[in-house]
Amino acid sequence: MNQVKTPKPWARGAIELLVIVAGVLIALAADRWILAQEEAGLEREYLIRLASDLRRDSTNQSQRAEQARATYDRGERVLTAIREGSGSVENPGRFLTEIPWIHFHQYRIDYATETWDELGSTGNLALIQGSEFRRLLGEYQGEIEFFDHLEASWLNARDQWSQVTLAALPPEILVESQLQFHLRFIEDNNIDRVPATGLDPVFDDGALASALARLANDARSVPTLSEILMNSVSQVVIYEGLVQRSTELLRLVDTMIPDAP
Numbered sequence: 001m002n003q004v005k006t007p008k009p010w011a012r013g014a015i016e017l018l019v020i021v022a023g024v025l026i027a028l029a030a031d032r033w034i035l036a037q038e039e040a041g042l043e044r045e046y047l048i049r050l051a052s053d054l055r056r057d058s059t060n061q062s063q064r065a066e067q068a069r070a071t072y073d074r075g076e077r078v079l080t081a082i083r084e085g086s087g088s089v090e091n092p093g094r095f096l097t098e099i100p101w102i103h104f105h106q107y108r109i110d111y112a113t114e115t116w117d118e119l120g121s122t123g124n125l126a127l128i129q130g131s132e133f134r135r136l137l138g139e140y141q142g143e144i145e146f147f148d149h150l151e152a153s154w155l156n157a158r159d160q161w162s163q164v165t166l167a168a169l170p171p172e173i174l175v176e177s178q179l180q181f182h183l184r185f186i187e188d189n190n191i192d193r194v195p196a197t198g199l200d201p202v203f204d205d206g207a208l209a210s211a212l213a214r215l216a217n218d219a220r221s222v223p224t225l226s227e228i229l230m231n232s233v234s235q236v237v238i239y240e241g242l243v244q245r246s247t248e249l250l251r252l253v254d255t256m257i258p259d260a261p
Contacts, residue, residue, distance in 0.1 A: 043127045044257055046115060050137070051253045053112035057144075058246040060109050061239040067105045068235035071228065075102050079225045082215050086208045093203030096211060100165045100177045102228060106158035108151040116141050133252045140245045147238055154235070157227040164221050168214035172201040 078099055081088050089095045116137070119125040128134050165174070201207075215221045 039127050042124065043129065046119060046124065046128065047253055047257050049115040051250060053115050054246045054250050054253075056112045057109070058243050058250075060111075061242045061246070064109055065236050065239035065243070068232040068239065071102055071105050072232035072236075074098055075225050075229050075232065078102070078215075079222065079229070081212055082221060082225075086205060086212055089208060092205055092208040096169065096173050096203055096208060097177045097180050099169065099211070100162070100174060101181055102225075103158040103161040103165070104181050106154060106161075106228070106231075108148070108155065111144050111148065113141065113144065130252060130256055133249065133256065136245070136249055136252070140242070140249060143242065143245070147242070150234075150238075154231045157224055157231060160220055160224045161228060164215065164218055164224060167218060168211050168221075170201075170207075173203075173207070173211075176201045 077089075077095070081095070086092070119128075125134065128137075169177075
């Protein structure tokens, strides 16, 4: 009769060891696969959030550049009127109303940096696979941080012009200016009425001449307007540059997650 050979102890031990090693390797591979899937999902989530932030910033920056152009044109008209008198003004009522708008349009952008800050604080920036995207994103965020500080300095001229208009314009015209400035917001939000002010602003050549005389006699007027004009030029260049950067980043996001919303 043939006898069944039993594995030698050392062979059986080797087989058991191989089984254990294979099991460990399979478990490690499974863990790595699960981790890779989790990281890929987290990367996608971050990219979608970054895309949303970039779109929001781009919209605000485009609007701000447009407002900076309007501020420049308006400031130049006011500066010309101060120097040349009321004869250079075609519509006294509109002109008086829009004088304070120069500082209404000067404000800091609320940049969407929450996702970027989270990526930095958690170390998850390494999850973003595209090295070019990470580089451009870092440069973009660095510019935003720099320009955010620059915007703070621009507010000094805005606040100075606010004080100038408070001294130069009568209260009824200041109130009317605020009302006209926010009229689009009132209409867009279906606000039925605005509380009566009891003021009856007078928009005539006499009111204009009086306001221009006060502006001309205020030593802050011309230097402040000149600074605002220079700031407006810088704002157009800066914000349009940031829009170009955000557009390029969004293009890269589309290639990394084509179906991103």
